[in-house]
Every structure is written in structure tokens, then in C-alpha cells.
Amino acid sequence: MTILVFTLIILAGSLLAGFLGSMTGLGGGIVIIPMLSLMFGIDIRYAIGTSIVAVIATSSGAAVAYVKEGITNIRLGMFLEIATTTGAVVGALVAVIAPTHLIAVVFGGILMFSAVISFMPQKVAVQPRAESGKRQKWAEALKLNGSYPDARGNRVDYKVRNVAGGFVMMWIAGILSGLLGIGSGALKVLAMDNFMKVPFKVSTTTSNFMIGVTAATSAVVYFQRGYIDPGLSFPVTLGVLGGAFLGSKLLSRSKTEKLRIVFAVVIAILAIEMIYNGLTHRI
């Protein structure tokens, strides 16, 4: 296979990955690594470096659309960024010294977790949550509470809870992002939505905002270690961006329930393959 053919095949695969990732809300990064390492036998370090660039591309691309809606909680995102960026530096530095088969096993575990999350019903409705006493002290001091426009254009206020717990979860999300070259979007949304009781829509857009900054933090480490190869970033970045753009134009996310399940099954299979290859030291 020549570089020309190789590039075109990876471009097509990335286009599909970006398309499915944007339609299912799972992001493109999650399938890029198994595609590159399992299908093409590419060293997982190159796969990780390429994936992190694709993650930044999709996050920035999606943010353009989200910014217009005005529901991203910049203060909440920025505060939690302290946790995710610190975690990302730690994760990326661990990745540099950790054996690759161990990284493959951890990555398989995270893939499995994402697949399981996708099987759970997606929340659509957002409602203001009940307030409770002393846990909100931090949220108020840090000005994390916010409001977002509902379908009729009215502003709905919400209060953020469990700030310390959410902060710790974000740190873990940051470590995983730095270690594995992924966005950790599912974990970030889980932390904000289920833990901090932030409305789902605000969680997803704020998570997207954070993904870009977290990924950029790990990317500067990876870049200086030679993980980011131009021959791979070229087709993957353009493919994932193009696919995500097509996905956002074609369908609304509400109609994609079936696709989501198919994608989750694919991810689960990739997870098993990744873990198996890691345990048998094939990666």
C-alpha cells in the first residue's frame, strides 16, 4: 500500500468516524484510536497523538455552533478547567513512560464505559433542580450558577451543586484525556449533569468547551514527544472535521437513537479487541 492509498483510506474512515461521532454525540476521537491501531497496525502512540488533534478540531468546530446559542457556562467551564488541565498534564506525562499494552487495556476499559453509557436513554428534557442548603456555598462564591434560554426564549435559572465532587471527577477526566488522547466528553457530561446537577444542555456545551482546552494541554506535551505525525494528522483531521460538519447538517440528534445503539455495539466490540490485544501484548 502506498502513502497515497493509505491516506485516502484513512480519510474515508475518519470521515465516517466524524460523522457517526457528531450524530451520536460521542465525538470522533473515540473510534480514531482503535481504527488506526487495530485496522492499520499503527503504533498506539501515533494513534493517540493523531486522535488528540482530531478531538481539538471537532470540539472547536462544534463550539462555533454552540457559542451562538449562548448556553455555555464559561465560568463553570473555566473553573473546572483548572482540574482538567492539571489532570491532562499528569496523564500525558504518564503516557510517555507507561508501557503501550497497559495504555491499550485502559483505553479498552474506557471504550466499554462509553458503550454502556450510550445504551442508557438520552435525556432531552431539562428542568431546574430543587435547591438544597449548604452545598451551594462554593457555587455562589465562585459564581457558577447560571441561566439558559428555553425553547420559548425565557431564561431558566439553575444552581450548581457538589462543586468539590465535580472538580475531582473533572481531574480524573483530565487524566484520562491526557493519557489516552481522547476528549473524555462522556465523563465530563456525566460529572456535570448527574453530579453537579447542571442542566443537560448546559453540560454538553460546557463540556465541549472544556474538551478543546484540555486536549490542547495534552497536545502540547504530545507534540514535543513526536506523537503527532503530519502524515496521519492530515487525513484524520480533515476527515473528522468534514464528517462532523456533514453530521451536523444532515440530521438532528433526536432521530438517531438506533444509530446510537449500533455505534455503541461497534464500540463495545472494539473495546474487547483493544483489551485482548493489550493483555496479549500485541499492542
Place this chain on the structure above:
Amino acid sequence: MRRIIKDKDVELIMGDLLRLGVIMSSIIVFIGGIIYLINHGGEQPDYKTFHGMLLPFHSLPEIFRGILEFRGRALIQAGVLLLIATPIARVVFSIYAFAREGDRLYVFLTSLVLGIIILSMMSGIGA
């Protein structure tokens, strides 16, 4: 209400910033990619073993020199660096936006985030 409107302005500028970053870097990566394919399209890909920093175009001076020589891979790396810089620019811009709002707490917190990113840039020194 005033703060919400101001926030909205700031976010719109951020949106333009992001769009510009993504479009510019895609164009640079695309041009670099075409040059790379023209020069190396017939060769064999080699990614089975990790070469790390042994390959060219991983440091700024090398990339800069490569661009002057119109090397495809140097251009792709420059586009990738621009892409990585886009979210970082968003953080820098947020510091300015919070300062304009007079929110000293968030000027501090956002500067802290920027500091961590700069620290991770330093991690490559001596690698």
C-alpha cells in the same frame, strides 16, 4: 441583565475566533497534505514502529525552515499547531473578557488555567 448581554458579545467574538482558527488550520493542513502526497505519495507508510522525535518537523525552528522550503509535512505541522493554539487563544481572550467585566476572581482563575497550559509546554524542554 446587562451582564448576560455583555457575555453574549464576548461569546460571539469567541465564535469568530474559533471559526477562524479551524478554517485557517484546515486550509494550511490541506495545502500541506497535497504537497506531501505529490512528493511522497508513492512511498510506503511506516507507522508500525514509533520513531518519536527522530522524524523531522517536531520543533518550531525545523517547522519554520520546512515552510520556507515549501515542505508539505512542515506545513501540516504548522496547521496542526494553529489548531492546538485555537482553544488556548480562547483562554487568553477569556482573561481579557473577564478583566473588562471587572471580575478579578475569574481573571485569576483563568490565568491559572493558562499557567498550567504554559507549564505543559515547558514539559518538552529536556525531553
